Amino acid sequence: MVFFSEFAVAEKVAPGDKLKRKIKKTLKPGLARPISKKQAEIERMKAEEKSRQRVSKYYYTYIDRDHTTEENAKNIGAVYLISWGIYPLTQPDTFRKEGSFSNYRENFGKLTFDQDEPFWNWFVHPISGSQLFLYYRANGYSRSQALAMSFISSTLFEFTVEIYTEPASVQDLYQTPILGAVLGVGIENLSMYLLNTGNAVGRFFGHVLNPSTLFWFYEGKVRMVPRWDGKKSASVNYILEF
Amino acid sequence: MEKLLGKLFWIYLTLQLAWLPAFSYEDELVLKGGVNAGRMEITGFNGSEDNSGGVGFNTHFGYKWTKWEFALSSYIYYGKVDQLAFQGNSSQINGNGSFRHVSFGPLLKYLTDYQPFKNYNFYFGGGPSWSLQTIKLEDFRVVSGEFKRQHKLTYRSFGGLLVFGIEEQMAFKQQHPVYVEFVYSYMAASKVSVVDAGDFSDTNILSESKPGQSIETWFWMISAGIALF
Incomplete structure (x- = not known):
């Protein structure tokens, strides 16, 4: 296989040589002079190597920023409204059998140690807490701020939503945000790794583990345009959408 | 004389280095987490006693000033009980089984200036603690009353804990400073419950009462x- 380049042709054309001038006119930029087989092989390998590279369109990360009081109130309000919808949907039997407004009045302000099985306290609640933590992380809160916001949200849930069926629990109040944040940091790191592998399987599992990265409020999705001239210089343009 | 002065100088320098003020992150929220292992001693009904080992994990979320740190702390511990007597729901049971302990409470810690190793400072602290201890008997004998295999006993307890340890002093918490501590805790039960754990999705408390004895x-x-973050 023979490759050409515009500059190489220009070197070969002698003044007055019509045929070679014609070749020069018909050749497009980027095509070049006849080169040796060894050089052709190198070019072929470079092209093959380039074709094997997976170009990641987006780079997934977290960008921490400050928030106004209004933003904080909006986020807490949104989570609170969602929790009123999610609770009866995820535990319909409990909500139907044990839930009532008389229970709500009776449980209001109460705090107890629940007798739930470890499945709930050390599995379900930390997982819920981790997703809450990742929701706030997606909204641009730092890890500490996301944990503090999760604490507020889960406390509101415990004292004003879950009391429809049972009193607020000490374990849930502590373990949902705290163990949730510990788990959330692990999920955050793993999902960022998977999302940035650049392959479809990695992206799929990254989004499954960390669904907040799929929504419009996720602020860490950075458009990435890699540039490489095939020789020495390479660069990456980052485009961040607000 | 010169040798003595030289020695005194080196002793002075060593003491100065040892008592250097802690240089670490401050005025920040911090979440810490770790694992723990140790021994537990428990007294049951009728003076029965057991002493066994166990493992678990702990988390602390709080605020760190320069030397003081206030955190909400939790210690979780899994162990075994062997040949202990229990009383609950008018039943008396002897048996062996698993033991779970989860405690919560505020913990106030003070970081000293003394460094046994470079960048590691001693600290001590303490605080009250509330806990729930769960005993799931696997092999048991019912002395009186009724107690089934799917039942579990839970004790609501109150007590306190003391901690003494060393903590790495790093400029930023993002460098994940390490801590190693010795924990001593005492708890006394205030309420005992018998819970039917047959259906893990539904908690059915069969009885609640004050423990018959301490x-x-x-x-x-x-x-x-x-420090995680």
Whole structure:
């Protein structure tokens, strides 16, 4: 296989040589002079190597920023409204059998140690807490701020939503945000790794583990345009959408 | 004389280095987590006693000033009980089984200037502690009353804990400073419940009462962990 380049042709054309001038006119930029087989092989390998590279369109990360009081109130309000919808949907039997407004009045302000099985306290609640933590992380809160916001949200849930069926629990109040944040940091790191592998399987599992990265409020999705001239210089343009 | 002065100088320098003020992150929220292992001593009904080992994990979320740190802390511990007598729901049971302990409470810590190793400072602290201890008997004999295999006993307890340890002093918490501490805790039960754990999705409390006599637990634990963020 023979490759050409515009500059190489220009070197070969002698003044007055019509045929070679014609070749020069018909050749497009980027095509070049006849080169040796060894050089052709190198070019072929470079092209093959380039074709094997997976170009990641987006780079997934977290960008921490400050928030106004209004933003904080909006986020807490949104989570609170969602929790009123999610609770009866995820535990319909409990909500139907044990839930009532008389229970709500009776449980209001109460705090107890629940007798739930470890499945709930050390599995379900930390997982819920981790997703809450990742929701706030997606909204641009730092890890500490996301944990503090999760604490507020889960406390509101415990004292004003879950009391429809049972009193607020000490374990849930502590373990949902705290163990949730510990788990959330692990999920955050793993999902960022998977999302940035650049392959479809990695992206799929990254989004499954960390669904907040799929929504419009996720602020860490950075458009990435890699540039490489095939020789020495390479660069990456980052485009961040607000 | 010169040798003595030289020695005194080196002693002075060593003491100065040892008592250097802690240089670490401050005025920040911090979440720490680690694992713990230790021994537990428990007294059951009718003076029965057991002493066994166990493992668990701990978390602390709080605020760190320069030397003081205030955190909400939790210690979780899994162990075994062997040949202990229990009383609950008018039943008396002897048996062996698993033991779970989860405690919560505020913990106030003070970081000293003394560094046994470079960048590691001693600290001590303490605070009250509320806990729920769960005993699931696997092999048991019912002395009186009724107690089934799917039942579990839970003790609501109150007590306190003391901690003494060393913590790495780093400029930023993002460097995940390490802590290693010795924990001593005492708990006394205030309420005992018999719970039907047959259906894990539904908690059915069969009875709640004051423990017939003093049910006490002592823990000695070594805990090690890092500042997560």
